[in-house]
Amino acid sequence: MSRNITPLEPVQVAKPFFPAEDIDWITREIRSVLESGMLMQGKWVGAFEEAFAEYCGTRFARSVNSGLSALIGCLSYFDVREREVLVPTNTFLASANAVHWAGGRPVFVDIDPGTLLIDIRDLERRITDRTAGLVLVHGNGLIPPDLEEIVALCRARGLFVLEDAAHAAGSSQRGRRAGSLGEAAAFSMLATKIITSGGEGGMVTTDDEALADRITSLRFHGEDKTRGIQDRIGWSWRMTEIQAIAGLAQVRRLDQIVDLRMRVAARYDDAFGRLERVRPLPLPAGARNAYYKYPLWLAPPLDRQQVKVRLDAEFGVKSGTAYWPPCHLQPAYRDAFGHREGDYPAAEGALAQTIALPIHCDLTDEEIERVIAAVTAVCGF
Numbered sequence: 001m002s003r004n005i006t007p008l009e010p011v012q013v014a015k016p017f018f019p020a021e022d023i024d025w026i027t028r029e030i031r032s033v034l035e036s037g038m039l040m041q042g043k044w045v046g047a048f049e050e051a052f053a054e055y056c057g058t059r060f061a062r063s064v065n066s067g068l069s070a071l072i073g074c075l076s077y078f079d080v081r082e083r084e085v086l087v088p089t090n091t092f093l094a095s096a097n098a099v100h101w102a103g104g105r106p107v108f109v110d111i112d113p114g115t116l117l118i119d120i121r122d123l124e125r126r127i128t129d130r131t132a133g134l135v136l137v138h139g140n141g142l143i144p145p146d147l148e149e150i151v152a153l154c155r156a157r158g159l160f161v162l163e164d165a166a167h168a169a170g171s172s173q174r175g176r177r178a179g180s181l182g183e184a185a186a187f188s189m190l191a192t193k194i195i196t197s198g199g200e201g202g203m204v205t206t207d208d209e210a211l212a213d214r215i216t217s218l219r220f221h222g223e224d225k226t227r228g229i230q231d232r233i234g235w236s237w238r239m240t241e242i243q244a245i246a247g248l249a250q251v252r253r254l255d256q257i258v259d260l261r262m263r264v265a266a267r268y269d270d271a272f273g274r275l276e277r278v279r280p281l282p283l284p285a286g287a288r289n290a291y292y293k294y295p296l297w298l299a300p301p302l303d304r305q306q307v308k309v310r311l312d313a314e315f316g317v318k319s320g321t322a323y324w325p326p327c328h329l330q331p332a333y334r335d336a337f338g339h340r341e342g343d344y345p346a347a348e349g350a351l352a353q354t355i356a357l358p359i360h361c362d363l364t365d366e367e368i369e370r371v372i373a374a375v376t377a378v379c380g381f
């Protein structure tokens with residue numbers, strides 16, 4: 001006789017956090033915006049930008065339609081045309097694609113396998129007289145523990161530091177928040193990110209007024225509003241009022257969101273710290289990590305792909321990577337840039353053995369325990 005087995009509800013890797021009271025507030029305000037007919041670049045976009053700048057501790061924040069646009073806007077302000085820009089190889093391709101679209105050439109940099117963040121020694125080795133700056137990715141939400149050394153090195157060599165803070169809204173190091181650590185920062189407000197302006201969106205933060213003005217111009221076709229003329233060829237990158245309402249509700253929750261995510265991570269850290277064959281990311285003293293992802297390194301002979309399949313099939317636990325393959329081995333960059341396997345050994349070695357576990361604010365105790373039990377069963381022998 002066959003038994004009916006109820007399949008487990010899958011534990012999702014990512015989910016945005018919209019408590020019921022926020023949904024009520026957002027829908028009420030969206031209704032009033034729709035009734036008013038003022039759908040673009042109005043009071044809500046202004047309020048969201050103001051709240052975001054205040055949160056990050058910068059003079060300016062300018063909203064755009066995506067994290068990619070935020071990156072391209074900053075890179076075109078820094079004028080990277082025909083120049084090289086350093087990018088860690090373990091990032092989402094957008095960090096490199098933005099350099100391409102701004103007219104520059106991404107030069108990938110290897111990582112520190114312990115933190116999965118850019119390796120300052122490899123960074124220094126790859127600086128040439130063609131290098132314009134660095135896209136500093138706070139991978140998985142973690143701000144590099146050697147941030148000050150990285151920024152000092154770039155300053156000494158005349159390079160800009162553009163934070164790619166797509167993973168790191170709300171992350172900080174010794175009280176300094178992502179978004180305020182370089183010349184400018186780009187955030188993504190995509191649905192899976194720490195906060196979202198309703199599914200899509202982006203933000204630039206900076207203390208540089210000319211850069212902020214450039215983003216305002218680029219996002220509106222290159223128009224200079226004060227003079228009423230178009231003095232450069234721009235884009236159409238605006239955020240809508242409806243998106244800004246959702247974004248504002250989220251930024252007001254950002255501290256709580258980071259607390260909740262860090263609480264999940266602490267439970268994982270505690271459980272996985274007892275297992276011999278896995279290693280979580282470190283949480284350096286004085287750091288708050290928004291944990292866009294929770295990466296877990298698996299000691300060989302554990303096989304990343306087999307572990308992912310078993311977590312899903314046997315426990316309903318979804319997982320991702322942090323990232324695989326690294327950018328230099330992606331077809332879009334591999335051949336065109338003459339890269340091959342072995343070029344970035346630390347990144348290749350670490351990322352081939354790394355999975356990313358579910359982390360978001362709505363994970364229940366049962367789900368967290370299920371993830372821990374699943375990893376313990378599959379990797380804890």
Ligand SMILES: Cc1ncc(COP(=O)(O)O)c(C=O)c1O
Nearest residue numbers: 066067068092094095166188190
């Ligand atoms: C590190 C990183 N940079 C940039 C982006 C681009 O953001 P968006 O998808 O909003 O353009 C993303 C995510 O998509 C990302 O993970």
